[in-house]
Amino acid sequence: MKKYAFVLCFVLLLLLNFLQATFTPLVDDEAYYWVWSKHLAFGYYDHPPMIAWMIRLGNFVTTQEIGLRFISTILFTFNFFLFYAILQPKSTLQRWKVLCLFASTPFLQLFGFISTPDTVLLFFTLLYLYYLKQFLDQKKSLTFLGLSFAIAGLFYSKYHGFLVVAFTLLPHFLFLLNSKKFYLTIFIAFLLYIPHIFWLIEHDFVPFRYHLAERNQTKIHFDAIAYLLIGGLFLGTLAYSPFLWKTFFSIKNIKRRYRFDQSILYLSLMPMVFFLVMSLKNKPQLQWLLIGFVAQLIWLYQTEDLDNKLFFRLGFANLIVLIVARILLLSPSLSWLYDNRDAALRIGNEVKDSLVIFEKYQEASLFAFYANRSTWVYRTLDNRRSSFDDWQQLNDFDGKDFVFVSRWQKSNQSVIGWRDKPYFITKVENFKPEENYAFHLMSSVNYPAENIVVIELSSVSPAIFSSKNFQDLPLLYLVFIGDPHHSVVYLEDIREVLWEGKIKHQKTIQVSVRSNLLGKSKKVYVGLQPRGLPMYSVSNKISIESDKF
Incomplete structure (x- = not known):
């Protein structure tokens, strides 16, 4: 009966995830990656292509929100089984601890239904750690094949995947130098990654230039650094956080017996250090620490002196917070996500059948999804470049009529757009682009x-x-x-x-x-x-x- 209760709890969690994916409107970035899926390639301006491929597969099921998120919800199931396989619980109590950790951790639930590059990065991080554990134990001869596939998947998901590999292999550098299978693993992963490497060369390594140079700040924003630090210390695991960080300063816990434990320790701590340094030149985002949060959960589970009663109480507290957050996301009166859908539909009704051009890629993407219309981005001064710049140029609209929808370019016609702000509609007839000044x-x-x-x-x-x-x-x-x-x-x-x-x-x-x-x-x-x-x-x-x- 207890076994069935465990399975039933997971099935209920999976069902909740499908309901959330079905009825929660899109985040603007999700709509942007959906547009990517309409222009399949081996790379994009912002990220590698894995998320676009995943969304394209889901679109064969349906073109609604659940179709865009279908693969993400499937990966949620695989994430649990990989997490379970990595931790290898033996007793009923240990199995419930695994489920409690998985169900009550914010990022595992969030990236279990929304579709962003972090969603596929999470899956391939768990897949990589699963095979890495076997590879370091040297128990199975063909593990290197799965490890090669997982490494390539990491690199195709997000460039942060390079950090996952680097941080987990760093403590075993000398050991790996003498491993022929390690060289074979890297070679196979490289072969799988060649299509994206060719794409990077063809496009002058534009994603790296964007992330490493174009996003640089002119001054240090200490509030952003504080946000990353507080988020990394407490928001990743919520109520577990004080308990977790206490274990990092315990000599007994740091001196682990196995190579895999050393990899988990490095992956738990190094992303925080790395991105704190990077935040001196880039404005940080909390999801950048996702790869570290995964390792922290594994580290927490393996803590030997864990107080089980306190552990489940903390897990229950986390779960209550997440349930409330999920309810808020589903409420039209409380969730900002419904504004993403409603504003796009209002603009679609106002412009009728006209060709529509926006000045922000987020707005164009939401409009394209919810109004089911093709659109383009006319990038103005304060808006960054996006993949829209690669698909069409201003000269492509020579002689065409269109409407330009902008928050700032005022005109006599307007409609209430996103965040209940007026968006102005400028009609342009027989457009004549300027010369190609540069x-x-x-x-x-x-x-x-x-x-x-x-x-x-x-x-x-x-x-x-x-x-x-x-x-x-x-x-x-x-x-x-x-x-x-x-x-x-x-x-x-x-x-x-x-x-x-x-x-x-x-x-x-x-x-x-x-x-x-x-x-x-x-x-x-x-x-x-x-x-x-x-x-x-x-x-x-x-x-x-x-x-x-």
Whole structure:
């Protein structure tokens, strides 16, 4: 009877997950990855392609939310069995402890029904740890094949998968150097990963440039670091957290007997250290610590002096919090997710059958899913690049009629959009794109004593010196931006100075900026404003360096 109770509890948990996946509206990122699944490839601007492939498979079942999340809910089941197999409970009490850990941990439940790269990263992390444990024990001769597949799956899921492999293998470096099967494992994983490597080469390693350079901050945000630190210490395992972190400082617990225990210790702690360092240049996100949370649960379960009564009480407290959170997500009056669906439908009703263009990829993705319409993103100044930029260009809309939906480009027609804010609808007829202007900024020096900035730039735009008058050119500005959120501080019209020089290669521009504005400016780039549409960037973005003399 007790055995059936255990199975029944898991089935109820699985059923709850399916209901949540069916009736909870999409997160905006889920809609974005759904759009990826309509453009299958071996890579995308933000992440590797695994999540797009998974969503595409689920779409064969249905095109509703549950179809998008279908594979995620299936992986939820596999996650439990892998978690169970890694921990290998022997007694009834141990089996209930495994179920309690799994059911009462926030990230295991969250990524058990939503579809993001972290969802597949979670599955392949557990699969990898399952095979790694066998590989390090050297009990099965063909384990390296499963380990190779799991490593490739990690790398295809999210680039954080490299950290999972690095941190777990680091304590066994000398042991692995003498293992022929280890070299064979890495070679097979490399072969499986070749399609994505070719994609990276073909696209100039754009995901790495985005994550390692374009997301860099101009200053350290200590509130974001505190958020990561507090989240990593307490939010990953909720009520278990004080109990968990106490075990990390116990000499008896740190000196584990098996190689796999050492891997789990490294994976439990190193992601926190790594991302705290990275947060000095990037704004951190709590889900980055997902790979560490998985290891922490395994570490917690293996703690020898665990107080079972306290353990189940903490698990029950966690479970209550998660049940309340799930109810809130399902409530139309309390969950913000319903706004994602309703706003997209309201905009769809307002624009009728027109071709629709948005300025944010999140808005375009939600509209595409819920209105079941094709759309595109016209990326304005403060919005980052996305995969939409790879699929279509502005020139593709030459001669077409469309409506531009924007929170900021005001017009006479509007509709209540996301977060109950007015979204303005601008009708564009027989659109004529501008020439393909492009500039490269090489240096920018600030002379604060004279309130000037001297900028070196080169031009690759023949239209600049083929125009008869600089006023025939579209509006071209030097855009000075600052913090927070890269807000525009100052605009300088540079059409005349560019046209007069007829530059083909290089030019120096001297700009006078008021001292109060110059002090707020952190970076500069060239912006172009087409007729009837907002400004967008046509150059790289560089920092403004202060004169040292």
